[in-house]
Amino acid sequence: MKRSALAGLFITAAMLASPAFAAGDKDLCQINLDKINNGKALLSTDTSGKSGEIDTAVAQAKAAHAAGDDKKCIEITSKALQDLQNSEKGGQ
Numbered sequence: 001m002k003r004s005a006l007a008g009l010f011i012t013a014a015m016l017a018s019p020a021f022a023a024g025d026k027d028l029c030q031i032n033l034d035k036i037n038n039g040k041a042l043l044s045t046d047t048s049g050k051s052g053e054i055d056t057a058v059a060q061a062k063a064a065h066a067a068g069d070d071k072k073c074i075e076i077t078s079k080a081l082q083d084l085q086n087s088e089k090g091g092q
Contacts, residue, residue, distance in 0.1 A: 028074055039088075054080055061076040
């Protein structure tokens, strides 16, 4: 059930985020941060240390966003989202 709930979460987020790609980098950065925050709730029982790595990535992304470097924020959050998805699949 955990895996299907995560899949549903990401599918829903992807469908909701689709129109946001036209909205600009600033919005996409925030959308990715929101997706990460939603996905982190499913990592509450994580013992692999991924949660700490995700927290670090979020902090870096927020710093880049605050500095106005939305492209860097998107780069960081995209990688963090991929890591989050991989950790739920049992990957590294």
